[in-house]
Amino acid sequence: MTDLIITGVGGQGIVLTSKLIAAAAMEKGYDVMSAETIGMAQKGGSVVSCLRIGNAIKAPMFPKGSADILIGFEPAETVRMLPYLKKGGTVILNTHPIMPVTAALTGGSYSGSDMVHYLESLDIRLVSLDADKLCREAGSPKVLNMIMLGAAVNSGVLPFTLDDAEAVMRKTVKPQFAEMNAKALRCAVTA
Amino acid sequence: MHKEFLMGNAAIALGAIAAGLDTVSGYPGTPSSEVLETVAKHNDGHIYAEWSVNEKAGMELAAGAAYCGAYSMVTMKQVGLNVASDPLMSLAYIGVKGAMVVMVADDPGPISSQTEQDTRTFAAFSKLPCFDPSTVQEAYWMIGEAFEYSAKYGTPVLFRPTTRVCHAYASIDVLDRDEYKTHENGGFVKDKRWVIFPQLSYNSHIAIEKRNRELGSVFSGYKRNVLTHGTLSRNGKRLGIAAGGISYAYVSECIESRGHVPALLKVSTPFPFPEKLAVDFLSSVDEVLCLEELDPVIERELVFLCGKYHLDTVIRGKYTDDAVLAGENSADYTKETVCRFCGYDVALPAALPQSPELPKRPPVLCAGCPHRASFYAVKRAMKVEKAVFCGDIGCYTLGNAMPLDMVDTCLCMGAGVNIAQGIGRIEPDTKCFAFVGDSTFFASAVTGVINGVYNQADMVLVVLDNSTTAMTGHQPHPGTGRTMMGEVVEKVDIESVLRGAGVTVVETVDPFDLAHAIEVVRQTAEKKGVKAIIFRSPCAVLIKPSKPLAIDKSRCTECKNCIRQLGCPGLVLDDEGRAMIEPALCTGCGLCAQVCPAHCIGGAGND
Numbered sequence: 001m002t003d004l005i006i007t008g009v010g011g012q013g014i015v016l017t018s019k020l021i022a023a024a025a026m027e028k029g030y031d032v033m034s035a036e037t038i039g040m041a042q043k044g045g046s047v048v049s050c051l052r053i054g055n056a057i058k059a060p061m062f063p064k065g066s067a068d069i070l071i072g073f074e075p076a077e078t079v080r081m082l083p084y085l086k087k088g089g090t091v092i093l094n095t096h097p098i099m100p101v102t103a104a105l106t107g108g109s110y111s112g113s114d115m116v117h118y119l120e121s122l123d124i125r126l127v128s129l130d131a132d133k134l135c136r137e138a139g140s141p142k143v144l145n146m147i148m149l150g151a152a153v154n155s156g157v158l159p160f161t162l163d164d165a166e167a168v169m170r171k172t173v174k175p176q177f178a179e180m181n182a183k184a185l186r187c188a189v190t191a
Numbered sequence: 192m193h194k195e196f197l198m199g200n201a202a203i204a205l206g207a208i209a210a211g212l213d214t215v216s217g218y219p220g221t222p223s224s225e226v227l228e229t230v231a232k233h234n235d236g237h238i239y240a241e242w243s244v245n246e247k248a249g250m251e252l253a254a255g256a257a258y259c260g261a262y263s264m265v266t267m268k269q270v271g272l273n274v275a276s277d278p279l280m281s282l283a284y285i286g287v288k289g290a291m292v293v294m295v296a297d298d299p300g301p302i303s304s305q306t307e308q309d310t311r312t313f314a315a316f317s318k319l320p321c322f323d324p325s326t327v328q329e330a331y332w333m334i335g336e337a338f339e340y341s342a343k344y345g346t347p348v349l350f351r352p353t354t355r356v357c358h359a360y361a362s363i364d365v366l367d368r369d370e371y372k373t374h375e376n377g378g379f380v381k382d383k384r385w386v387i388f389p390q391l392s393y394n395s396h397i398a399i400e401k402r403n404r405e406l407g408s409v410f411s412g413y414k415r416n417v418l419t420h421g422t423l424s425r426n427g428k429r430l431g432i433a434a435g436g437i438s439y440a441y442v443s444e445c446i447e448s449r450g451h452v453p454a455l456l457k458v459s460t461p462f463p464f465p466e467k468l469a470v471d472f473l474s475s476v477d478e479v480l481c482l483e484e485l486d487p488v489i490e491r492e493l494v495f496l497c498g499k500y501h502l503d504t505v506i507r508g509k510y511t512d513d514a515v516l517a518g519e520n521s522a523d524y525t526k527e528t529v530c531r532f533c534g535y536d537v538a539l540p541a542a543l544p545q546s547p548e549l550p551k552r553p554p555v556l557c558a559g560c561p562h563r564a565s566f567y568a569v570k571r572a573m574k575v576e577k578a579v580f581c582g583d584i585g586c587y588t589l590g591n592a593m594p595l596d597m598v599d600t601c602l603c604m605g606a607g608v609n610i611a612q613g614i615g616r617i618e619p620d621t622k623c624f625a626f627v628g629d630s631t632f633f634a635s636a637v638t639g640v641i642n643g644v645y646n647q648a649d650m651v652l653v654v655l656d657n658s659t660t661a662m663t664g665h666q667p668h669p670g671t672g673r674t675m676m677g678e679v680v681e682k683v684d685i686e687s688v689l690r691g692a693g694v695t696v697v698e699t700v701d702p703f704d705l706a707h708a709i710e711v712v713r714q715t716a717e718k719k720g721v722k723a724i725i726f727r728s729p730c731a732v733l734i735k736p737s738k739p740l741a742i743d744k745s746r747c748t749e750c751k752n753c754i755r756q757l758g759c760p761g762l763v764l765d766d767e768g769r770a771m772i773e774p775a776l777c778t779g780c781g782l783c784a785q786v787c788p789a790h791c792i793g794g795a796g797n798d
Contacts, residue, residue, distance in 0.1 A: 022362070034360040035355060044555070046552050058441075060359035061359075064523055065538075065539070080549050082546070083543060100551060101552070102552075102555060102760070104754045104764045109764070110547065118544075118546055122543070
């Protein structure tokens with residue numbers, strides 16, 4: 001059984017990433033359960049997707065200390081969900097912070113690098129990437145989820161390959177965006 | 192049969208279609224809305240699907256269809272059941288000819304609801320059978336079984352998933368189209384049985400009580416009520432756990448790899464309670480922990496059965512403070528509680544070092560949301576007046592947040608318009624406003640308006656007309672001119688409805704024309720009687736945004752008025768702490784440009 005947490009901020013493509021992972025795992029013959037917690041979901045809120053891959057899953061959500069891998073699209077949201085990671089688990093981290101939409105009003109801004117340093121100080125397997133920078137290089141902010149998915153697959157924790165991920169991606173996205181996404185899927189590997 | 196990765200609500204919809212669904216009606220409400228939407232999406236044309244004007248209308252329509260022998264379903268959230276309870280309570284006495292499932296989604300937490308109402312308790316109150324699935328796969332099969340029991344016993348039945356079943360996804364087995372069930376409807380046959388009268392109700396009451404006794408015994412053999420014997424004892428006492436819904440899924444996962452496990456009673460029909468099965472369970476154990484969300488329904492039944500059968504089994508749960516009184520049972524909470532009861536090692540993960548302070552990301556009105564402009568116009572117009580702002584249910588409840596702070600009350604669907612009248616009766620020197628969205632207006636505020644006109648109330652009704660049901664995922668309603676069958680129809684015009692009800696002052700205003708909007712509010716509030724202002728501007732999510740605006744930094748005085756007045760997520764601070772517009776979020780609505788005292792906000796490219 002592989003337990004995953006995918007987290008970030010509304011609008012980053014977390015739900016789609018969760019669906020692609022589910023589809024790729026199902027292609028390999030696994031059962032999948034997932035649950036999204038998006039609260040009173042507006043753009044800019046915290047989004048968490050729990051995903052479980054295996055063959056005897058009973059519930060869509062799992063207790064703290066269980067996740068094999070945490071895919072964090074945003075540093076503060078990654079730290080927020082860290083209690084769910086199992087000891088020595090893998091964290092895929094986009095180091096680019098997103099300030100809360102209310103930060104200007106409440107002064108609730110924070111330092112992204114503080115979050116990154118905190119994560120670096122822990123006994124975890126941390127794969128950091130500035131995925132927003134990689135997005136700019138790829139020419140579209142919309143491929144953020146592909147970059148993060150590629151890095152997650154590349155970590156070896158998920159039970160499928162980059163080719164498998166690419167195959168389900170091609171079934172999901174519009175044909176004109178397939179090449180750009182395929183490239184983004186592999187950019188964390190080559191970066 | 193094949194596998195699909197489905198949301199719980201989609202599984203319920205497809206399970207209902209496979210059972211032979213003919214008609215679905217309902218009113219949107221989290222976490223129930225996707226059921227009806229999925230039926231509409233998979234409709235091959237033979238199913239009639241509608242978003243009804245409210246839950247009561249949906250319930251009655253489904254009843255009428257089932258009187259004809261159809262298989263009907265009505266969907267809603269738990270508080271919606273209160274709106275539909277009048278027809279439901281009587282329908283329980285009348286019964287149906289075909290089959291009828293009342294799909295009511297409960298929301299432990301609550302995550303996006305006013306209350307933690309438990310439909311299982313409503314089932315006992317209305318004397319109707321209730322089905323409670325614990326997983327997405329189970330929900331798929333159980334909705335079909337709910338239709339079968341409904342048809343067999345000629346009664347509407349309740350089907351009650353919770354948020355974690357409704358909104359979970361799972362790869363599940365689903366039937367192929369050629370495996371779907373069919374049935375004959377037979378049509379409506381005139382008969383005295385369809386007309387509720389005291390004598391009929393007296394006879395029905397007896398029949399219902401006898402039927403429910405029978406069902407209690409039938410459900411003891413229902414395959415989804417399960418008793419698993421255990422081997423776990425502690426201090427010489429044999430232990431058992433009783434659970435339902437998602438809590439059952441968490442419990443079974445928590446005990447699966449343990450050497451000795453407690454006896455486990457899974458209750459999938461909380462009403463009528465599977466009495467014989469439960470007595471077998473109670474007789475096999477000395478101490479029971481009940482894990483369920485919302486009301487202690489299973490716990491109450493077990494305590495009752497211990498009394499009825501003179502059993503000395505100890506029942507632990509909410510009544511004994513061994514289980515939490517409110518909120519959802521998370522995987523963490525369930526694991527800890529089960530381990531403590533069973534004497535298992537909890538094995539809590541090691542605490543992490545203190546992390547840097549985490550930012551809060553509260554829900555806010557979207558950038559470009561017309562409600563922000565409407566609230567702001569009223570706020571400015573009433574700045575020096577004594578005024579009360581009654582809110583209602585929808586995105587616009589978020590108007591309570593700072594800096595707008597424009598929602599003084601919020602109770603339930605459509606309540607604001609009557610609460611404003613009540614406040615006005617006691618505080619006649621107060622300007623009483625009621626804000627209501629367009630969908631809520633049709634659902635349940637129209638009667639309040641008529642009440643105010645008839646009783647000569649003094650109030651201002653503000654209809655926030657964004658031409659959709661935004662909060663629950665943009666469902667159509669009578670004012671949108673679209674139906675769930677894909678037809679384009681004549682819109683029901685809010686202004687005409689108001690004038691027809693006797694409201695003589697009805698002003699329709701674009702809230703983004705700020706100066707005009709403020710003036711209209713000021714003038715309207717001065718008039719006597721029930722007055723209405725319709726702020727009409729489409730939901731920002733549904734329209735193509737205009738070009739983002741920008742702040743001309745050479746003229747910006749750094750007063751930050753734009754940020755402090757409006758609280759728009761598109762207005763942020765730059766690296767130097769000065770206000771700037773985030774182009775990715777700005778929809779170009781232009782409200783901040785009208786608020787800026789230095790007039791330095793304009794079209795992009797001026798900085």
